[in-house]
Amino acid sequence: MRIGKKGFTLVEVIVSLAIMTIVAGSVGAFIVAGNNSYLRGNKELTLQEEAQLAANQMIDLIIDVEKDINFTPDHTGTAVDLDGSTAKDAAGNEITTAHVSELRLVNNENTYMIRWQGNASGDYATANQVYLYEVKNTTDADGNLVVGDPATATPALMAEHVTSFSVDLSQVKDKRKVILNMTFTYQDRSYDIAETIKLRNDLEKTGTAYAWISALTIDPPSATLPQGKIQQFTYNLSGDAEAVAKGVTWSVSYASGANCKSTINQDGILKVDDEETIGTNVLVVKCTAKADTSMVAYAYVTVEERLIDSISITPKDVEVVRGKSQAFECTLTGKESAVAQGVKWKVTYADGSTTTFSTMPNVSDLINTLNISKSESIGVKVLKVTCMANADTTKSDSAYVTVTAVAGQFQAELIRNVMKPYSYTENGIKKMGWSVDLECLTAWADYDVYPQIVNWEVLEDGVPNPKGYSFEDTTPASRYKQLLKCSNNINKTITVRATVKLSATITVHPEVTVDIPNLLTIDSSDKPYIDGNQFVLSRNSMVTCTLKNYSGDMSKVTWKITNDIEEGLAQSNPVKDNFGGEVGLSRRVGFSRNITSDGLGDYESNLVIDKAVTGFADSEVDYAATRSVFPTAKGETVGVYAKWYINWKEEHVLTLAAFDDNDNEIASTYLLIPRCTFYFSEGNRYYNLNKNDYKHDGWQNGVYDKKVYVDLYGFETGQGAFKTGDKGLKVIGSLVAGGTETLKSGTYIDPNIHCDTRVNDKNETVFTYMIHLYIDREEKNDTLFVTFSDSRVKGDSGEEGGHVSYQKPERALTIFWR
Template identity: 25%
Template sequence: MKTKERRERLQNKGFTLIELIVTIAIIAIFSGVVLTFISTGSNTYRSTSSSAKVQMETQETFDQIEDLIIDVNRSLYYANGSGDSLGAEIKNDIKQSGGANSTGDKTFIICNEYKNGTGNSQYICDVLDWDKDDATIYYSQKEYKAASSSAGNETSVESLMAAEDDTEENAVDAGASESETKVKDLKMKVDRSVLATGILDFRADVSKVESDKIVRFQLSTQDGTKEIETLHSVSLRNTVEVKKPADSYDDAPSTSVGIKIINAPSSVDPGNSYTLDYNLTGNGKIDPTTIKWEVTANTENGSFPTADPTYGKLTLSDTASGTITVIVSARTVDGDMITSAPVTIPINGKNATPESFTLSTNSILVAADGLYDLSTIIKGTLSYSDNTTADVKNPIAWSIKNPCTGVSLNGSQLTVTDEAGKDSANGSVTLTATEKDSGANKSADLEVRIARIDLTQPVGTYKVGDAKPAGRYTYTYMEAGAVAQSRPSATNFTVSIKKTDGTGDYIGGADSFTADDVGEWTARISYDLSGRGYGTVKDTQTFRVEDEGNSPITINNNKSINAVAAGQTYQCEPNINWGFGFDPKKKDSLWKVRWYLKDTYQGVSITNTTNNKASLTVQAATKDFIPHGFIIGLEYTKYNKWEESSGIAQHYYVEKSVNVVYGLELTEDKQPIYGGGTYAMGVNMLAARPDGSTYKKSLTENDVKNNFWSNAKYDSKTGKWLYESQPVGAETKVLVEFKIYGISGVFYDDKSDNATKKSTYISTEVTMLPTYSITAIDADTGEEIKQLGTSKKIKFEVHAHYKGQKADYTVKWNDVQGCKSSTEEDQSIICTPNTTTDKIYCGGNVIIKTESGNITKSFNLTLNNTFSFWVG
């Protein structure tokens, strides 16, 4: 027994070291597996618990929203923005998987109408505002009362939904119109409060509300690091419309609806894009599919999508500068077009600095005698330090760097006259262009080369039988003041050489001038510089073809007379010795003439009569009418035989330019004269030329054939006519008349030389100044003395007046007789008569001071049984 127990003890000695290590390893492995299972289970539990919590919160949010809308009986409205900044209406913005979240706030409005027993309605609007920045959905409720839903009361969405913190009852939008203030008892029923948080995105679909009564909502939430999108549908119990709250309460006509742009950026950057929004004002609805965004000013700066003009995405070009102006328009449901006010947005400038300014070309060719708008010809480009370029938008400022004859600038308008380009010194001009976009006033030069053409043949006067110039015509074409080496082909020029009346065949006719060529010709040549430059070079020359030995038109058989008097009728007849005459070279009867006026002339007419005669009348001048000069012409036709049908042997025209003398005028000395003095005047002949211009000719004694101006003579030294006045009383106006007959070089239609019949009068008025008087008074009593008596002292006073006023004068007395004593006092003298005398006599001079010098007159007086004086 003991042995067995000992053996058992020996066999139960414990774990060996190896057994112990193996046992510990097995325990460690088993513990790790158990711990991993526990950890995984714990994480799975936490994850499942968190996800379930998010799902529960999301479902609670959906349930609250569904409770708000399922029984809606008036309208739903879904739009961008929130509060008083509602934007464009949204029909459906449910996104597909992976789409980007919304970029702005959203508002969902649920409107109901509850009627009471009084016939009034209570309108309740539940408002869901999703704030993107807060990732929160806010809930608020407002109400207002009105007489009925069709009473025409109106308010705007802005007025109804604005002022989230406004809790005052009966509040009305301060900016509302008269019609908008008809809203009754507007008040906040439930203040704005949090409905749900952690909402990363809020979207809805109301496109099937009116057709299927279904609304879909889509919420994006955060589950750990993962974003979860949940879609929820609500089936409505009532048929409602998708409208703004005001639209759902009122049936106002759509013509009262307006549209405006909201939330436009204060400025934009080139190359960037911006989404613009709009808002509706007033009442009524629009068709969202007709919305159209447009750029109306500076269209090169940016644009909206052409494929979808309803999308308010404004994209700026890389070179945009200055400003850009946009509008938005749409049609109402009634088909009326509404358009917003334009909004102009400044464009921020490039940060890069302008380095250079270049023009679209540095040299142009322009025709002389032309006007050019440089703003349509030349464009400018700015180069920047970032290697970008931009066309300049503002008008370029132009100036002349080196002037030349015939070239001027007015803004961008370049004027080149016919005087430009005649030589190398005036063949081109350099202009400086300065841009105004960058503020750096960068400049560039433009060379303007001037092209011109000058006809050199035919010019001047040719005779019948002369050879026409070689090639019929010659010309000089110049560029930059020199004959062009590579001038255009002659076939590119337009040439016209015709008689002034439009007849004649100069180019296709004979090589020499014939009788049919007699008359005035006009030659024109032109070349359009298109493709080579700008404008048209052109020139016009006139030349004359005369019949060898043709007689000219004469007046009174005198070639030197070139003027006639107005108010006359003149005879026109060949072989006449007075009037308008013409003496053909060949004295036979195989010819006829026709008299004519080359143009229409004021106050001049001509009537052809029989036998090659005509009558020409020049009307007389009046105060408001002056007849013109004229060009009288004669068409001469000579036939081969007596009959006109025999053919023309010679045919030509003769013309004469005639001036018309319509009056005379006196040029006065403008100074008064005295009896017995002279008054200087000039005499001018007044005449008119054929172009209507007038001129004066001063007439001398040699110009006047017969002078009937009494008391007048010509002073060759002064070139004046002197009128000699007769002694007359002071302050007397004298009418001076000048009557003549015949002026050299001027013909009067008067064969009898009857001066009275054809005389011409001119007149003026002159005034005789100053006036004088002498009085005799009693020196003691002041009484007037008319005869010599017993007075002890007699005072003689001299009085002088000039221009109606007392003159500035002095008196010098001399040769006093019949007085035993005399005393001078100012302009008077006091005499004491001799007791034995029967007469007092005094003499002297009176000197008047005037602005043009002194006037001295002598005088004398006599007092005996009468008193008399003389001033001369």
């Protein structure tokens, strides 16, 4: 062995390699950084060179423009390829919704168009490019310049990577300045160009045969319309006032340029033909400036097949008795062939859940019938009937059905009873106001828990709870009545609304309109006013009115109803007073001759009323009940009387006025003749009858006899004016089972309404109407309903036997037989 000659150890080799790696990595990182810096710089240089080159070319074209320059900013257009054909995306679809901007330059001999096309909904190779179009101009026979259409030329590529392009021409007329803005983007680098160009030529002083237009746009730029529909297009044209004033022309064609079936008028209203071709952007609406036909704007229209325009169902909200049927009708509008396909009907509960009790036939007819089972649930808006167009299932309409055991079961109605003045003090001053007795008539309720009117409120012009109105007692002894005090609110029409809870789940909101008369308020000056026992005048009744605070001669005061002819209650209006004055047979309201001890006016028993007025033969009329009335009266106090045969459906608001001997009005007020309606009054809303209380208690023939009293609002039933069998009144009662059991033979009702007397809540004996109800001791239904109607109402014609038809009330009295 040779001593002193050794090689590298393994450790030395590893350390040497590590040092070389560190040095090589540092050198490599330096080289990569330098290369990246070079590439970034090269990108920026490339963008700058291309941007500057494109800008210089555009500046050269713009600066020498001779006749006109205009710019159409970013709008929807068709993208082009390098050969001028329509560009396509990777899937081969044509790009017709590209972002396009166009700058047009008009010279004496040629016209240029610089056209930028940006991104669209689909990617395509020629996006973000700028093209140059050039076309020669010509002259017409008169030597006038005819500007060429650059769109007919083959484009030349000017620049790539242009992501925005805009031209500001706001200073071109005044200062001959054009501002050019472009953004170039390549990979992650961007470069902006902003150039202000001073035109060499004054466009206002050259080319006098050419009108200057700066821009034209159309709105909307796109639309989607069904066949047969119309669309209004508008335009915005800017430039010389003279050129703008010339307006535009409109045209429409297929996208291919071929004539289409649709039309557009010169107001820009497009009418898509009923049989127009269906497709996306199938129509092109073209707007052309009259002053410069090279200035155009386009809108693209997608045409859809027209099917159903509208659908509606009637009735929309209806009440139907269990076990009965209800017809519904659907109205369709739209394309004839689509309407002919009919509809599909469906009945569900209101929440959309399925009902197995109520059914509708499976037909496509526009008229269909809902059949409600006797086992169906009762309630307000229980069922939902839906009608759906077969041709377009997105079009449907629905109606809601209230299901009842008897007609009118869930109805509630508010009526005005007595309206009269009352005195009150405001800021130490005595004034007069109006008060109104209100009553809520319910047809049914869950009387085991008792219905409660949870809220009374006043609405004036739709605004709830206005100032100056108050209810006498928010917790009255009768849950069905309220006294509304109106203080200094006069000469107004208000609405009173009640919230009535009929059961735990059923609440209704009846309303009534109240006309507040123009009562003169009295203050320290004691102005005259008209006082009275009440100002609701019922038929066959009289109200007594007195003039107060009048210092003149009361014997010379003359009373008149100033609008009786206007209201149709006095076709003739004699001017003589009631002392020997003329009596017109057609007068239905007026003043009684005297105020007698019974509070009623005197009458002439031999007064004959023509059948054309009453509807009944002479022998059928109780003339003592008609009483003579006169057009005027004199004195401090008068009685105003309304005849019994005023149509029950009519409501009249009379103006009662007092005049002095010079025919100057002293004071006036209103009298209300309300519509008539039957109802079961307070204390007769329902009856709880315990079967065990009546067993073996002297029943005759095994039935229980119960008297049911009926009141009549708007008609005075007292003083025997109507006797049993009187032809003027035919009210028929009926009895309906509240359950599914058939009524026993001994359960029935005397159909005739009888006249009777009873003691009212003021301990007064009054005349009223009464029905006899008989219940069989073996009756199985635990709920019965008493209903009534005016038998003179027959069918839908409105007339029977030559006299007018009245009304058919729908309200029910509940009998609990338990």
